Amino acid sequence: MIIHGSALSPFTRKVVLSALEKGIAFENRDLNPYAPPEDFKSMNPLQRVPIIQDGEFTLADSSAICGYLEAKYAAPQALFPKEPMAYGHALWIEEYADTALFKDISEGVFRPIFINQFLGKPVDHATVEHTLSKALPLRLHYLENQLEDRSWFAGGAISVADLSVYSQLVNLLHAGHLPSSDSYPHLMAHFKQIQIRPSAEKLLRSETAYLGQMLDMISGRKT
Numbered sequence: 290m291i292i293h294g295s296a297l298s299p300f301t302r303k304v305v306l307s308a309l310e311k312g313i314a315f316e317n318r319d320l321n322p323y324a325p326p327e328d329f330k331s332m333n334p335l336q337r338v339p340i341i342q343d344g345e346f347t348l349a350d351s352s353a354i355c356g357y358l359e360a361k362y363a364a365p366q367a368l369f370p371k372e373p374m375a376y377g378h379a380l381w382i383e384e385y386a387d388t389a390l391f392k393d394i395s396e397g398v399f400r401p402i403f404i405n406q407f408l409g410k411p412v413d414h415a416t417v418e419h420t421l422s423k424a425l426p427l428r429l430h431y432l433e434n435q436l437e438d439r440s441w442f443a444g445g446a447i448s449v450a451d452l453s454v455y456s457q458l459v460n461l462l463h464a465g466h467l468p469s470s471d472s473y474p475h476l477m478a479h480f481k482q483i484q485i486r487p488s489a490e491k492l493l494r495s496e497t498a499y500l501g502q503m504l505d506m507i508s509g510r511k512t
């Protein structure tokens with residue numbers, strides 16, 4: 290299986306983590322949606338990453354891909370709860386992370402810091418400050434309350450819900466704005482318990498190296 294995506298995309302991260310957790314062999318291919326290959330539109334008419342190719346089968350969208358991987362490789366690590374309410378809740382938290390968290394973190398923090406610099410523009414501190422103080426706390430408090438004293442968002446084990454939330458929050462970590470454990474004790478404990486899993490540790494190391502290279506390139510451009 291080939292996973293086409295970009296290293297700092299939270300949706301690519303969700304799919305890569307799912308594959309690693311499930312022990313699926315795959316090849317990771319870098320695809321920058323802003324400098325796409327010619328066949329990008331035929332792979333995904335929405336022109337977004339991630340996309341997988343599994344033999345002759347091509348599939349886009351992280352949620353569709355995670356559903357496909359679960360149907361094909363339920364064992365050894367299931368990532369969707371079996372119990373109906375827990376299953377529904379997992380899908381809801383996945384959706385919450387993919388839409389609400391993504392919007393605030395991507396538009397409000399990641400782009401104003403990193404994409405601006407990649408494009409040679411100054412960091413938009415005002416947008417970052419506004420997001421961190423006004424928009425994002427609402428999202429994070431909701432997730433904090435969802436967890437209360439549970440280890441996982443849905444059911445009694447790690448699921449796609451946990452990987453989805455974690456995958457979005459990693460971009461806050463890269464930006465140096467991971468929320469504090471004082472304000473969000475359950476959410477940050479949840480983040481850390483995923484961060485130390487072998488799958489996530491390995492991936493984070495390669496992402497940090499990649500981001501470092503990108504930032505070095507930018508500072509080289511400036512001097």
Ligand SMILES: N[C@@H](CCC(=O)N[C@@H](CS)C(=O)NCC(=O)O)C(=O)O
Nearest residue numbers: 298299300322337338339350351352
């Ligand atoms: N619902 C999609 C969202 C994918 C998405 O928005 N990917 C971003 C990268 S994080 C992208 O490809 N953006 C390119 C663009 O907006 O043109 C999924 O879950 O895969």
